[in-house]
Amino acid sequence: MTRKILLSTVAAIAMLQPLAVLAESVTSSPVKSITLSSGGLAEIRRTATLDGNGEIRIEVPLDQVNDILKSLVVFDANGTVKDLSLAGPNPLDETFKNLPFTPDDLTALPKLLMSLKGSKVTIEGRNKGAGTILGVETEKRAEGAEATFLNLLGEDGLISRYELDGASTVKFDDPAVRAKIASAVAVVGSNVTDTARNVVVKIDGKGKRPVEFSYVVAAPIWKTSYRVVVGADGKARLQAWAVLENATGEDWNDVGIVLNSSSPVTLTQRLHERYWKHRDELPIAVDNVGIPEADRGAVRNLLAKSDFGGGARASQTVPAMAAPMAMAEATVAESPEMSYAQSAAASEGDISATFKLDGTYDIRNGDTVSVPIVDKEVAAELVSLFRPDRGDSHPISAVSLENTTGVSLPGGILTVYDSKGAYIGDSSLLGLPNGDTRMSSFALDKKVNVETKTNSGIKTVEIKVVDGVLVTKNVMREETTYVIHGAADAERTVLIEHPKRDGWEFQSPDLNGESASDYRLKVKVAKGETHEVKAVLTRAGGESYQLADLNAADLAQWSSTSLDPVIKDKLSELSRAKKDEFETRRQLERAAEEHNALQASQERTRENLKVIPAGSDQQKEYVQKLSDIEEKIDQNEATQTQMRETLSKFTSRVDDIIRTF
Structure with missing residues (x-):
């Protein structure tokens, strides 16, 4: 159809330019099929007919030559690809490389004449003449105008000066020079519209047969x-x-037409440009070996006739298409199944x-x-x-x-x-x-309103003691309530996407599925109805504490939380023992502080006695004061001894409780 x-x-x-294809004994090579990729490429497949050896000429836009060189593939069961060729990237530069004038010299006659000094010309017009060009000069006239003169060397050896005015014409006598100028002008003209290249693919084969070829370009x-x-x-x-x-x-x-939804990696490379590797110049060592002056002329003549004497130079041009054609030929020989691009309708691939x-x-x-x-x-x-x-x-x-x-x-x-x-x-x-x-949203439903309420907390569900370490098992819980106020005019199917959290467990009676990032809660809400949807996230966790590091208040708190009566009583007992130990330690610390204060007072009293006159009443008072201080010190030290014994008992009790947990 x-x-x-x-x-x-x-x-x-207009990303692509016209692609007209011609071949030997072939009037047309139409597009057979096109595969468009969502990656921005088009694989264009054409067909042509060849009889025996022949060539296919493909006119391609200049900006697509690189893609053609990269991807052109020929399908010919009874033929082989011989080579592929096309004009270089800069035909203008190539043309003028060996000419004595530049494209700019062609814009004005004086410039062209100066670049071709030594050529023989004939001047026609008001000032006629002939001779060999010596040069061009200009002069300023009195009225400010500028005159141009051509200096020629005549056959008689005389130098003549001819003014070039609007009526003067100059003809180059040498046909070769005229041909070079005409060729250069033609190249300059074609360069203005140099937007395409003819790619010529030569194929050797037998018999009349169809030949297909494809290439990939931007689209x-x-x-x-x-x-x-x-x-x-x-x-x-x-x-x-x-x-x-x-x-x-x-x-x-x-x-x-075939459409492909893939997004392939797409690359381009400037295959049509020339790259030259830099080479360091090795100077030639010239030694004077004493050749007689009479023989040096013969040596110079010999060098002039050889390739090394500055005459013909070895070509450095590299066939730019040799590598791409070898690749294309290998591809045709090894992978004729590349026609897989023509696939069935609505087929599912790997990617x-x-x-x-x-x-x-x-x-x-x-x-x-x-x-x-x-x-x-x-x-x-x-x-x-x-x-x-x-x-x-x-x-x-x-x-x-x-x-x-x-x-x-x-x-x-x-x-x-x-x-x-x-x-x-x-x-x-x-x-x-x-x-x-997939869900695709398309409008805001202002007739439905959803309130969000969240409560969170941590609950200890288990306490145990192992080797003097208190280990707790906790459950973090976050409950979200969605209060849905339905539309007043119609029933709604409400789908709530509750965000996931890594490591958390989810529960909801309205769970209807999930995506990579959300739980989906689905309910039907009648018109005018208010409906609640609950979503609960829980996460189990735990903590551990050294019993020896916990104070009495912490132990009392864990005792009140424990569900195990044995653990509960043990923690309560340990809390009381820790409290007794703590209070005794504080009393001992206060006694030590009091002891330090008494010793300081004793030292001051002794120093004062040294300066008080002996036998005076004041001396007697200080002696009594010193005696009282020393008595208090003795009492304090006895009290501290008793406290240390009590503290040791409490510490032993704490250690025994922890050890026997």
């Missing part, structure tokens, strides 16, 4: 647009359309989907075409989607689509219609693998 499509241009994208990315009509029975009609452009610069006639459009198409250059590629009934449902992290109390209207088409669908814009066929919004459909489900 051939479809004749003549559409007005929607978008003219506009084909797009996908979707229409979905959501029914009331959980089904929907999903239609996918491909939007593509013919931007090849030529009309397509009876062309098969992409391929769509082969039905029949062939006639599409004018520059036109945009939109063609349906999928038309299937799929599972679908309209929901009010709420996400707490959006910061909005209103959910968004979304359509949930399950891809049951049998092929993965590329991403694209989605237009949503309700069961009555009325437009209700636009959305973006991300790439939808076969068998997967």
Whole structure:
């Protein structure tokens, strides 16, 4: 079936230039098929007919020569690729490289004459003459005008000066010089429109046979647009359309079109440019070996006739296409199955989907075409989607689509219609693998309101002691309550996406599924109804403490938390022992401080006695005071001894309790 499509241009994208192909004894080589990749490439396949040896000429845009050299592949079962050739990247430079004048010299006669000094010319016009060019000079006239003069050496040896005015014409006598000038002018003219190259592929083969070839070039990315009509029975009609452009610069006639959703790695390389490796110059060592002066002339004549004496130079031109053609020939010989690009309609690959459009198409250059590629009934449902992290109390209207088409669908814009066929919004459909489900939001549902309440806490569920270490098992719990106030006019299916947390367990009576990042809670809310949805996240944890490091208050707290009566009593006993030990230690510390103060007072009293007169009443008072201090010191030291014994007993008791836990 051939479809004749003549559409007005929607978008003219001229990324590709015309590609006209000719071959020996072949009048045309039309496009047979085109595979468009969503990666922005087009694989163009053409066909031609050869009889025996022949060549295929492909005119390609200059900016696509690199892609042609990179990707051109020839399919010929009864032939082999001989070589591929095309003009160099800079024909203008190549032409003038061996000419005595430059393109700029061609813009003015005085410049051209100066560059060709020594050439014989004939002047016609008011000032006639002939001779060999010596040079061109200019003079300023009195009125400010500038005059140009040509100096010629005549055959009689006289030098003549000829003014070049508007009526003067100059003819170069040497036909070779005239030919070089004409050729250079032609190259300059063609360089103005130097936008293409003729790539010539020579093929040796036998018999009359079809020859196919393909190449990959840049192309506009084909797009996908979707229409979905959501029914009331959980089904929907999903239609996918491909939007593509013919931007090849030529009309397509009876062309098969294949669309590929892959995004391949795409590279380019400047294969059409020349690269020269820098070489250091090695100077020639010249030794004077005493050749007689009479013989030096003969040596110079011999060198002048040889290639080393400055005459003919060895060519340094490298055939730029040798390596690419060797690769192309090897590819044809080893991988004739490359025609795999022509695949079946709606086929699923490992990493992409391929769509082969039905029949062939006639599409004018520059036109945009939109063609349906999928038309299937799929599972679908309209929901009010709420996400707490959006910061909005209103959910968004979304359509949930399950891809049951049998092929993965590329991403694209989605237009949503309700069961009555009325437009209700636009959305973006991300790439939808076969068998997967996606939700696409398209509007804000202001008729539904959702309140979010969260409570959190930590509960100790187990306490045990192992080798003097208190080990606790805790449960962190976060409960979220979603209070849904339904729409006043109709029932709603509300889908809440509750965010996941790594390491946490989730519970909800309304759990309906999950994605990579969320739990999905689904409920139906009747019109005007208020409905609560609970979501609980829990996480088990634990802590450990050295019993010896815990104080009495901490132990009393853990004792009140423990559910095991044995552990509870032991912790309570240890708490009391820790408290007795702590209080005794504090009393001992206060006694030690008092002892230090008494010793300081004793020392001051002794120092004062040294300066008080002997036998005085004041001396007697200080002696009594010193005696009282010493008595108190003795009492303090006795008290400390008793306290240390008590502390030792309490410490032993603490150690015994911990040891016997």
